[in-house]
Amino acid sequence: MAKMSKLRLAKWRLWITTLLFCMASADVHIHYSFPEEMKRGSVVGKLAQDLGVDRNTFSSREPRIEFDGKKRYCEINAQNGELVINVRIDREELCGQKPLCTLSFDLFMENPLELHRITLEIQDINDNNPAFPHSEVKLDIPESADKGSRFSIDEAADPDSGIHSVQGYRLSNNPHFSLAVQTSAETGKYAEIVLEHELDREKQDKHSLILTAYDGGNPQKSGTVVIQIRVLDINDNKPVFSQPVYKVSVPENLLVGSVVVTVSASDADEGANGDVTYEFSHMPVNAKPIFSIDPASGDITIKGSLDFEDSPSFEIRVKAKDGAGLAATSKVVVDISDVNDNAPFIMIKSLKTPLMEDATVGTEVAVIYVQDKDTESNGNIKCFIQHNDRFKLTPSIKNHFALVTAEALDRERESEYNITITATDEGSPPLTSPRTIRLFVGDVNDNPPAFEQQSYSAYISENNKPGTSVCSVSANDPDWRQNGTVLYSLVPSEVSGVPVSSFLSINGDTGVIHAVRSFDYEQFRNFTVNVVARDNGSPPLSSNVTVKVFITDENDNSPQILYPVPDGKSLMTEMVPKATLSGSLVSKVIAVDADSGQNAWLSYQIVKSTDPRLFTIGLHSGEIKTQRDISESDNMKQSLVISVKDNGQPSLSTTCAVNLLISDNLSEVPELKDITYEDNNSKLTSYLIIALVSVSTFFLTFIILIVAVKFCHRRKPRLLFDGAVAVPSAYLPPNYAEVDGAGTLRSSYKYDAYLTTGSRTSDFKFVSSYNENTLPAGGTLKKEHNFHFGSSMITIDVTENEDEVREALLFCTVFLHFMVSRLILFFKIIFELILLSTLLSVRTFITDFKNAIYIFRAVIHFLVKRVYPSI
Numbered sequence: 001m002a003k004m005s006k007l008r009l010a011k012w013r014l015w016i017t018t019l020l021f022c023m024a025s026a027d028v029h030i031h032y033s034f035p036e037e038m039k040r041g042s043v044v045g046k047l048a049q050d051l052g053v054d055r056n057t058f059s060s061r062e063p064r065i066e067f068d069g070k071k072r073y074c075e076i077n078a079q080n081g082e083l084v085i086n087v088r089i090d091r092e093e094l095c096g097q098k099p100l101c102t103l104s105f106d107l108f109m110e111n112p113l114e115l116h117r118i119t120l121e122i123q124d125i126n127d128n129n130p131a132f133p134h135s136e137v138k139l140d141i142p143e144s145a146d147k148g149s150r151f152s153i154d155e156a157a158d159p160d161s162g163i164h165s166v167q168g169y170r171l172s173n174n175p176h177f178s179l180a181v182q183t184s185a186e187t188g189k190y191a192e193i194v195l196e197h198e199l200d201r202e203k204q205d206k207h208s209l210i211l212t213a214y215d216g217g218n219p220q221k222s223g224t225v226v227i228q229i230r231v232l233d234i235n236d237n238k239p240v241f242s243q244p245v246y247k248v249s250v251p252e253n254l255l256v257g258s259v260v261v262t263v264s265a266s267d268a269d270e271g272a273n274g275d276v277t278y279e280f281s282h283m284p285v286n287a288k289p290i291f292s293i294d295p296a297s298g299d300i301t302i303k304g305s306l307d308f309e310d311s312p313s314f315e316i317r318v319k320a321k322d323g324a325g326l327a328a329t330s331k332v333v334v335d336i337s338d339v340n341d342n343a344p345f346i347m348i349k350s351l352k353t354p355l356m357e358d359a360t361v362g363t364e365v366a367v368i369y370v371q372d373k374d375t376e377s378n379g380n381i382k383c384f385i386q387h388n389d390r391f392k393l394t395p396s397i398k399n400h401f402a403l404v405t406a407e408a409l410d411r412e413r414e415s416e417y418n419i420t421i422t423a424t425d426e427g428s429p430p431l432t433s434p435r436t437i438r439l440f441v442g443d444v445n446d447n448p449p450a451f452e453q454q455s456y457s458a459y460i461s462e463n464n465k466p467g468t469s470v471c472s473v474s475a476n477d478p479d480w481r482q483n484g485t486v487l488y489s490l491v492p493s494e495v496s497g498v499p500v501s502s503f504l505s506i507n508g509d510t511g512v513i514h515a516v517r518s519f520d521y522e523q524f525r526n527f528t529v530n531v532v533a534r535d536n537g538s539p540p541l542s543s544n545v546t547v548k549v550f551i552t553d554e555n556d557n558s559p560q561i562l563y564p565v566p567d568g569k570s571l572m573t574e575m576v577p578k579a580t581l582s583g584s585l586v587s588k589v590i591a592v593d594a595d596s597g598q599n600a601w602l603s604y605q606i607v608k609s610t611d612p613r614l615f616t617i618g619l620h621s622g623e624i625k626t627q628r629d630i631s632e633s634d635n636m637k638q639s640l641v642i643s644v645k646d647n648g649q650p651s652l653s654t655t656c657a658v659n660l661l662i663s664d665n666l667s668e669v670p671e672l673k674d675i676t677y678e679d680n681n682s683k684l685t686s687y688l689i690i691a692l693v694s695v696s697t698f699f700l701t702f703i704i705l706i707v708a709v710k711f712c713h714r715r716k717p718r719l720l721f722d723g724a725v726a727v728p729s730a731y732l733p734p735n736y737a738e739v740d741g742a743g744t745l746r747s748s749y750k751y752d753a754y755l756t757t758g759s760r761t762s763d764f765k766f767v768s769s770y771n772e773n774t775l776p777a778g779g780t781l782k783k784e785h786n787f788h789f790g791s792s793m794i795t796i797d798v799t800e801n802e803d804e805v806r807e808a809l810l811f812c813t814v815f816l817h818f819m820v821s822r823l824i825l826f827f828k829i830i831f832e833l834i835l836l837s838t839l840l841s842v843r844t845f846i847t848d849f850k851n852a853i854y855i856f857r858a859v860i861h862f863l864v865k866r867v868y869p870s871i
Contacts, residue, residue: 030107032083033121036091041084044074044120047107048081051116055081061109065118066347066369073103074120083118091122092159096284099161106369106398108349113367115397126164126217130156132225133281137211139193140232140325143201148194150180152327154281154319155190156213156223163216172210177229179211193227201231230325238326239265239276246318249335252308260291260334263298265320272323281319281329286311291334293318300332308338309373340378340427345371346435349400354440357411365391366403366437370423378427386420386434393421403437411441412478445483445537449475451545456531458513461552462521470504473511473545475533483537486511491530491544500529504549513547521553522594555648557594559602561656564589573659576638580662582628586615587658589622591644601647607655608641615640615660624658636662 032045048058059078067073075086095101100121107116133154141151158165169191171179176199180192191211207229214222241263248261267274278298283291290304291314298318314334321327350367372379383393383401392406403419419437424430451473458471477484488511493500506513513531527549534542564587574587593600604622609615614634616627624640638660645653 029117029119031119031121033123035123035125036089037125037127038085038089040086040088044083044085046081047076047083047118051081053081053109055079061111061114063107063109064349065105065107066349067105074105076107089122091124091161092128092285094122096286097159097161097165101161108367110350113350113364115400117398124161124164126160126215126219126221128159128164129221130158130166130213130215130223132156132211132213132223134225136226136228138325139227139229141195141199141229142232142324143199145195145199147196147198150192150194152182152329153191153193153211153225153227154329155188156225157282158213158215158223159285160215160217165215166213167216168214170212170214172212174207174209176207177209199231205231207231232324237268237273237322239267239320239322239328241265241320241328241330244330246330246332247335248333249337250302250306251337251339252306253339253341254302254306256302256305258302260300260302261332263293263300263318263320263330263332265298265328265330267322267326269322269324273326275323276320279319279321280316282317284314284316287314287316290314291316300334306336308336308375309342312336312338338375338378340374340425340429340431342373342378343431344381344383344423344425344433346383346421346423346433347371348435348437351437351439353438354442355405355409356442356444357409358444358446359405359409361405361408363405364402365405365439367396368393368401368403368421368435370399370401372423372425374425374427378425380426381423382426383421383423386422388417388419390417391419409441411443411480412447414441416440443480443483445479445535445539445541447477447479447483448541448543449477449486449533449535450543451475451533453545455545456547458547458549459552460515460519460549462519462554463556464515464518466515466517468515470513470515470549471547473506473513473531473533473547475511475543475545477533477535477541479535479537483535485536486533487536489532489534491532493530495527495529496524500527503527504529506531519551521551521596522557524551525596526550553596553599555595555599555646555650555652557599558652559591559593559644559646559654561644561654562590562592564656564658573661576626576630576660576662577664578630578632578662579664580626580630582626584626585623586626586660587624589617589624589642589644589656589658591622591654593646595646595648599646599648603645603647605643605645606640607643608639610635610638610640614638617642624660630662634662638662 030045030047030050034042034044038044047053047063048055053061058081063076063078063081065072065074065076072086073089074083076082077084089103091101094103101124103120103122105118105120107118108114109116137153139151141149156166156169166189168189169179169181171177171191171193176195176197178194178196180194181189182192183189191213193209193211209227209229210224211227212222212224214220242265246261246263250258250260254260263278265276265278267276277295278293279295280291280293290302290306291300292303293300298320300316300318313336316332316334317329318332319327319329347369348366349369352365355363355365368383370381370383372381381399385391385393385403390405390407390409391403393401394404396402403421417439419439420434421437422432422434424432452475456471456473460468460470473488475486475488477486487508488506489508490500490504490506495503501516503516503519504513505516511531511533529547529549530544531547532542532544534540576586580586589604591602591604593602601620602622603619604617605619606612606615606617611634613627614630615624615638617624617640622642622644640658640660641655642658643653643655645651
């Protein structure tokens with residue numbers, strides 16, 4: 001319940017504070033009225049009570065007041081929230097005779113920010129006596145003055161206002177004069193002496209009167225002037241001013257001694273009665289130290305400095321008097337024009353430093369007050385920030401600006417700011433005032449640690465010692481103090497089902513990764529771990545990085561021979577035909593090394609052989625080839641000892657034995673007559689023969705179809721195909737092609753087919769070398785005893801009506817011969833691939849395959865002979 005009560009109280013305080021802030025924003029004024037001349041320390045008003053602020057918390061709000069002028073007329077008692085008098089306030093000095101005298105200032109409070117306008121109304125008290133400009137007035141009145149003549153007396157001035165100003169005049173008793181009080185809108189109440197009885201200079205040449213001016217105060221105050229009247233002879237003209245009111249405007253920076261205005265009055269009298277002199281009849285108190293008048297010329301000059309901000313205008317009355325004492329008055333109004341002589345003044349009223357970097361955009365940093373005493377355009381102020389886009393100024397209440405953030409702050413990018421605020425008025429020339437604010441940015445844990453690399457690769461040799469340093473990871477956190485302290489750890493994971501902690505460990509402070517165990521390159525070559533870097537902030541931030549650990553190979557494995565198989569279970573003997581020529585491939589040693597890189601680079605060398613000059617082995621390929629042609633004198637059984645060595649440091653090696661048998665037929669070797677081969681070899685040979693026969697059957701069927709189509713078109717003397725086919729110039733007799741040690745055919749056959757369209761005549765051309773025995777292109781093939789097929793070109797002209805069936809059979813036979821030759825080459829390539837993959841016995845398969853080819857080619861030869869016996 002207590003917590004709920006505190007929460008409600010806090011909500012009420014927040015609501016009240018918000019309400020007061022809104023009231024301040026709406027420019028709510030507080031008005032106090034008090035009399036002038038109060039003693040220092042007198043209470044003007046209870047601010048805390050009037051603002052609704054608790055007196056106990058009033059001092060924590062840091063209240064302060066700012067006056068527009070230089071004097072601080074009031075102060076705030078922060079303990080009880082009262083507004084007290086700081087200096088004596090003289091209403092007449094402050095406002096003159098204005099009907100309303102007010103003094104305004106700003107009240108500024110923080111937490112939350114509030115700004116109130118306080119207006120003080122100074123009430124007038126009767127503290128000044130009416131006073132005449134001079135203590136004695138001299139009048140020269142001619143004795144010829146008519147009854148009822150009036151003589152004006154300078155009015156008395158009372159600095160007080162209202163009822164406390166001059167309310168009337170009294171004149172001492174005199175039989176010749178009476179008093180008449182006049183009222184003027186410009187001068188107020190003034191006195192005139194009225195002549196009631198004619199004067200007689202001979203009876204009395206002087207009269208002395210006392211004129212009293214009194215105000216309406218309680219108690220009443222008064223002032224007197226002595227009027228000395230001298231009776232003269234006749235002076236019937238008084239001075240007359242050239243204009244009743246003189247208005248002039250001067251700048252406030254007018255130099256001392258400069259003439260403001262010249263008043264001029266004339267008198268029609270002659271002699272002493274026409275001499276006019278000038279003097280001030282009435283002038284404000286603040287104008288006395290500033291202006292002076294030349295009695296003879298009427299020049300009003302400056303004797304003190306002008307200040308528009310203190311007094312923007314003056315109203316002075318000037319009296320012109322002739323030698324006989326007759327006088328006239330005129331008013332001089334001097335308006336002071338403002339000059340841009342005051343630079344703006346910048347005051348920092350509130351500053352929040354350090355400012356946390358996660359402050360939202362628009363957060364208030366400082367409250368700034370700018371003042372310029374000049375007026376109009378000279379007092380118009382522009383306030384801006386120089387060379388800083390992260391902050392901006394927003395106008396607030398009456399020349400107050402709020403410095404707020406314009407962008408998000410980042411302490412890691414800039415930890416402090418020197419914000420220069422410049423205030424410029426619109427005068428000519430403008431005046432400028434700068435003010436620099438130093439703002440510190442507080443750190444927030446907003447940056448996770450960042451690794452120097454996106455991923456790390458580490459290399460460690462196998463068979464390492466436990467505790468060996470693998471690599472080092474490093475992460476930087478730009479945050480400050482504990483927010484920037486980085487700790488490292490491994491992310492729990494498994495490598496081949498084993499926890500990663502069984503392989504590696506990491507130093508939490510330095511990020512150095514160590515091996516926990518010894519690695520084996522042949523067991524696994526690489527693995528990946530994740531390292532997490534976590535700072536010490538609240539809450540902590542972290543980031544991961546991948547570390548790929550590669551195990552580098554060491555030469556700790558000897559080469560292993562795959563072929564020939566060194567298990568001793570089967571007799572690994574290679575057959576080499578007797579007609580094998582120099583450079584023929586006999587066999588090949590196949591070996592591997594479990595190591596990698598240069599440790600697995602293998603080199604082959606014959607370390608022992610039956611005949612060192614007969615065979616050689618490729619250094620890197622392992623291919624065993626003949627160095628020379630095999631002769632009859634060579635030993636039938638050849639034995640080679642091959643050494644296989646890797647390229648490691650130090651290198652490792654192993655050896656194997658290769659047995660070679662120089663023979664064309666197994667029957668020639670008595671020791672090998674009873675050797676039986678695996679069923680797989682026989683089956684593979686059978687499969688190849690069946691495939692060959694199937695293809696041949698397909699082509700024979702295709703030929704029969706062609707012949708049938710040809711018989712259907714016997715009336716058209718043309719072949720099934722238009723064109724020419726190039727075939728070998730000589731038909732090779734059936735024999736066996738030479739076979740090298742790898743089981744490949746040494747002889748190859750190439751046929752070029754030339755097919756043309758658009759001719760009614762079709763020719764078959766058997767092309768060989770061109771020589772003198774070549775027949776003409778137009779010759780007809782006929783049986784000639786001296787015809788050599790191997791060195792001639794035979795042109796078959798089918799334009800004549802001969803046996804078309806025989807021609808068609810000849811074409812199909814030659815074409816089939818061409819396709820069979822291509823199939824033989826195709827099956828030869830397939831055979832070599834099967835031989836290398838299965839490592840079967842080579843020699844038996846070659847013999848069976850040669851026999852199949854021989855039979856097939858013999859059949860083709862028989863068919864050709866049947867068609868053309870002459871060939």
